[in-house]
Amino acid sequence: MTKPAESPGLPPDYPRYPEAPPPTPAHVPSQPSPEHDDLDYRHPGGTRVHYRARQRTADATALGRLALHVPGFLTSLLVVLGMATLLEAWLGLPAWLPTALWLASGALTFHRPSERFLARHLLRLKHPIPCELALLTPVWREVTARAGVDGDRYELWIEDSDDLNALAAAGHIVAVTRRALERLPEAQLAAVLAHELGHHTAGHAWTSLLSWWYSLPGRLAWQCLAAATVGLIRITSGFSYVAAGILIVLLGWITFATLTLTYGLPLLLLALPYLSAAVGRRAELRADMHAASLGFGPMLSRTLHDGLAEEASPSDDGMLSRLLSTHPDHRTRLHHLQRYLTPRP
Incomplete structure (x- = not known):
């Protein structure tokens, strides 16, 4: 395997990272055929670019993520309504006003100043x-030209990290790590950017942020309630074990009554992290397919192969951590990319 080329144009004092150790044969499968290493990733259509009529969609994975967070949204809505009712009793502020503001706040996902605040802070x-x-810029324009997407709608950012990584967030954020910018050849950097563009065009980025935002009040209320319950049990147990037992029984009755009145809705919140992680893994595979469909399959495969040496073996992780992982392991991603690696006649 040839050593990845250094990206030109970086100043002499730009921070450098040590080269990754060569993959061990016991852990890394065979590399893609050599003819894929020198593939030209340039857009074959010359300077003329045709934009698609629909720049964004929401695929089944994005819609599934939204559907999974409906229980969390309803729980958050109840929390916000409760807080708004307290404000109405205390300050005379109409309860519908803060509730309506919270419901409308999701539009900030596509608000550029709000996105920049999210990116920075x-x-x-x-x-x-x-x-x-x-x-x-030229690599990003190449990727968006192939996809038929207006690249000027998105903002490019840098993450000061020593990981070979990239991310897509909110409505217009595309970021790569400083190490990825330094280490990856242009063709592989284009494949990574095409993957992140796939998250945007399929709706994964904005649905992920909306799901997180609208379930946040419910999660905070749950954490506060759990911390208060544990603290109260510890305090009462310091005085009397009988009082602690009575408190536990009382809390159990309140929990049962709540589950009965809400038809067990809070129980879905316990399974939500696992289901959401499964949807996240599916979203990563779909973004890989998007990059491969644009012709970046061999380049993305090369990047994943290079990352196998630094990835922990799946056997090193417990079952619980694998179920909560939002990204499939590199071997799984490489398996799904195989059909894009066959040279076209």
Whole structure:
């Protein structure tokens, strides 16, 4: 396997990362055939680009994610209504007003200033410096040209991380790590960006953020309730075990009554992390298929092969951690990419 080429254009003082150790034969399967290493990823259509009429869709994975979070949304709605009712009793503020504002706040997913705040302060991303932008922009334009998507609608960001990674978030955020920008050849960087573009065009990015946002009040209320319950049991057990027992029975009765009145809706929240992780793994495979359908299958496969040496073996992780993982392992992704690696006649 040839050593990945260094990306040109970086200044001499730009931070460098050590080369990854060569893959061990016991852990890494055979590499793709050599003819895939030198494939030209350039757009064959020249300078003319045809944009698709529909730049975005919401595929089955995106819709499934939204459907999974309906119980969390309803729980959050009850929490917000409860808080709004308390504000109405305390300040005289109409209860419908904060509830309506919370429901409308999801539109901030596509609000550019809100996205930039999310990128800077929550995701810890940075704007590319000129030399980074000079490397990213032509590759990004190549990817979007193949997809028939207006690349100017999206904003490119840099994550200061030593991982070979990238991400798509909100409505217009596409980010790559500094190490990925430095280490990956242009063709492989294009494959990674095509994968992230697939998350945007299929609706995975914005549905993920909306699901997280609208289930947040319910999760916070659950955590506060659990912490308060544990603390109260500890306090009462310090005085009397009988009092602690009575409190536990009382809490059990309240829990049973709540589940009865809500038809067991809160129980779905316990299974939500596992179901959501399964949908996330499916979304990753669909984004891989999007990149491969644009002709980046061999390049993406090469990137995954290179990452196998740094990925922990599935046997090293417990069953619970694998079920909660939002990304399939590299071997699974490579298996699904095999049909895109056959050279076309």
